[in-house]
Amino acid sequence: MPAAALSAPALSAPALSAPPSLATPLPADRLDSLVRLTEGLDHNSLWWLSGYAAGLARAGAGNVAALAVPASAPAVAAPEARTNERLSIVYGSQxxxxxxxxxxxxxxAEAAGLNVRLLRADAYPTRELKNERLLYVVISTQGDGDPPDDSRGLIDFIAGKRAPELKGLNFAVLGLGDSSYPDFCSIGQKVDARLGELGATRLFARGDADLDFETVSTPWLQQALNQAKEALKPAATHLATVTPLRPLAAAPAFHRDAPFAAELLSNQRLIARGSDRVVPDKDIRHIEISLEGSGLHYQPGDSLGIWPRNPPALVEAVLSTLELDGNAGVEHGGQSLPLRQWLSEKRELTKLARPFIASHAAHARSDELNRLLAPDHAAQFAELLATSQVIDLLQRYDGQWSAEELVAALRPLTPRMYSIASSQKLVGDEAHLTVAHVEYQSAGGTRWGAASHLLASADEGERLPVFIEHNDRFRVPADGSRDVIMIGPGTGVAPFRGFVQERVADGASGRNWLLFGNPHFRTDFLYQVEWQAALKAGQLHKLDLAFSRDQAQKVYVQHRLGEQGRDLYDWLEGGAHLYVCGDASRMAKDVHAALLAAIAKHGGKDEEGAEDYLNELQRQGRYARDVY
Known part of the structure; x- marks a missing residue:
């Protein structure tokens, strides 16, 4: 990598005049618009307008309510919305x-005139659940059937003994998940079932949406809106309570469905070849991408979305195995493309999903595959999902597919998200990534990850379709005097490179503590030069390392947490923010358990008290995870 990339961060009509009695902060043109807007309005209309403006002010859109009436006039207080006239939408999202x-x-719902409130799950006041009359829950499932981090408290409350009877509640649930995992949409299913057990009335069937979620979410959202319109009177009949959910913001020119063609500036190995005895061709890259001309902005903690293309060799292997013509035109969903283009750009080939496995079992007339799909073979099915790709299934179980059937059965290709490893305050119109290149040998040949292979094999100057995915739950503290504890083994260290750059640029006075782990110190110490320079410069105040295979007994970051438990608890008691990034299936769970053990031991708490302590940190926004 170039030295600059690895160096330590340094760190037009005349305006009308206002009435003499009305002081105003508005410029003349805005005051002109206001006077023309209010001209000729009757008494009731003017009072409604003042209440509406007050609502905008409370929502943060600007303090304009005082312009509608003289300062001596009594304020109009919008009454609290009655719960039987309100729609509550609660979401849990990772x-x-x-x-x-x-x-x-x-x-x-708001555009339809309904009284609606939107709440993230950890902001939902559970004491109000017993009084809700109309509730929609939109929630995802992570990894092996886990709830999103922002939903753990609400899920525990609903499942626990304190959950109230909900005989007056009407509800509906939309679950999101990934059918390449065994516990597809299980959290949405649990919420839906539990609300029913508590006596609530299910308005319509739960939606279980896969990665191509629009297929399920679009009709579900429309049904939800129609049901809400039926159940509620439009809030326009209570005009003083109409308050926008948030100030309107201009939509970015480039986004998920309209990505920016970004130039690849640098593609450098961070790890030596043959560094790991178990995975001899392990390959981790530092990628630098230009956002110049896009108008895209990010903060440390955000992700860069990449729209991948499947490796050409993989596409050809599928075509050859099924003896299909890649140039044959295939029409699907109102779009007609050559089969090769469908498989290259539009369909998922590197991840298996239950629906495709079930479909191939039918095409191959395979009793073995059908057995794996049964509930009593969950462990074997999970192993198949974790270790196989579409081509593996096609090669092992011979089945006849037409081009049209194949395109219809495969999942749409979806973008991959990578934690951004930089701060724009340091790198300007660039975004840096830390990417583990997925490439390995199987019995049937070489296998790749779609996006990681695209990035690892891309040449400088090549254009890549990208967008920004914001993550407001994973942010450096607004108070720069707060300490931060960052736990990021492997590529999980990526966002913390951006965190440290950001805090150095801001002149934050709080301390920075990084816990990093990987197999070997000599070959796998990602950004070693930067971290050591930051430590020397006082920009990184504490660095704990865990290189698991440099000694007979394996050592991981959770072991370092145990060793440093006293400091960990003291930092947290002093107001530190705690962050975890990386693998969800093992690391995040082991780290969570180590945190609980340290808090219990050094805080003098039992198991339940330690859980409560950590949950409270999460509610305060002081314990955040970006796990995948």
């Missing part, structure tokens, strides 16, 4: 998809 869908529904 990657942002559930949040986006919940916001979309809230916006549609």
């Amino acid at each position: 990657t942002g998809n559930a949040k986006r869908l919940a916001e979309q529904l809230a916006g549609q």
Whole structure:
């Protein structure tokens, strides 16, 4: 990598005049618009307008209410909305998809004149659940059937003994998940079932949305909106309570469905070849991408979305195995493309999913595959999902497919998210990534990850379709005097490179503590030069390392947490923010357990008290995870 990349961060009509009695901060043109807007309005209209403006002010859109009436006039207090006339939408989201869908529904309901409130799950006041009359829950499932981090408290409350009877509640649930995992949409299913057990009335069937969530979410959202319109009177009949959910913001020119063609500036290995005895061709890259001309902005903690293309060799292997013509035209969903283009750019080949396995079992007439799909073979099915790709299934179980059937059965290709490893305050119109290149040998040949292989094999100057995925739950503290504890083994260290750059640029006075782990110190110490320079410069105040295979007994970051438990607890008691990034299936769970053990031991708490302590940190926004 170039030295600059690895160096330590340094760190037009005349305006009308205002009435003499009305002081105003508005410029003349805005005051002109206001006077023309209010001209000729009757008494009731003017009072409604003042209440509306007050609502905008409370929502943060600007303090304009005082312009509608003289300062001596009594304020109009909007009455609290009655719960039987309100729609509550609660979302739990790890990657942002559930949040986006919940916001979309809230916006549609608001535009229809309904009284609606939108809440992230950890902001939902559980004491109000017993009084709810109309509730929609949009929630994702992570990894092996885990809830999103922002939803753990609400899920525990609903499942626990304190959950109230909900005989007056009407509800519906939209679950999001990934059918390449065994516990597909299990959290949405649990919430839906539990609300029913508590006596609530299910308005319509739960939606279980896969990665191509629009297929399920679009009709679900429309049904949800229609049901809400039926159940609620439009809030326009209570005009003083109409308050926008949030100030309107201009949509970015480039986003998930309209990505920016970004130039690849640098593609450098961070790890030596043959560094790991178990994975001899382990390959981790530092990628630098230009955002110049895009208008895209990010903060440390955000992700860069990459729209991948499947490796050409993989596409050809599928075509050869099924004896299909890649140039044959295939029409699907109103779009006609050559089969090769469908498989290259539009369909998922590197991840298996239950629906495709079930479909191939039918095409191959395979009793073995059908047995794996049965509930009593969950462990074997999970192993198949974790270790196989579409081509493996096609090669092991011979089945006849037409081009049209294949395109219809495969999942749409979806973007991959990478934690951004930089701060724009340091790198400007660039985004840096830390990418583990997925490439390995199987019995049937070489296998790759779609996006990681695209990035690792891309040449400088090549253009890549990208967008920004914001993550407001994973941010450096707004108070720069707060300490931060960052736990990021492997490529999980990526966002913390951006965190340290950001805090150095801001002149934050709080201390920075990094815990990093990987197999070997000599070959796997990602950004070693930067971290050591930051430590020497006082920009990194504490660095704990865990290189698991440099000694007979394996040592991981959770072991370092145990060793440093006293310091960990003291930092947390002093107001530190705690962050974890990386693998969800093992690391995050082991780290969570180590945190609980340290808090219990050094805080003098029992198991339940330690859980409560950590949950409270999470509610305060002081314990955040970005796990995948």
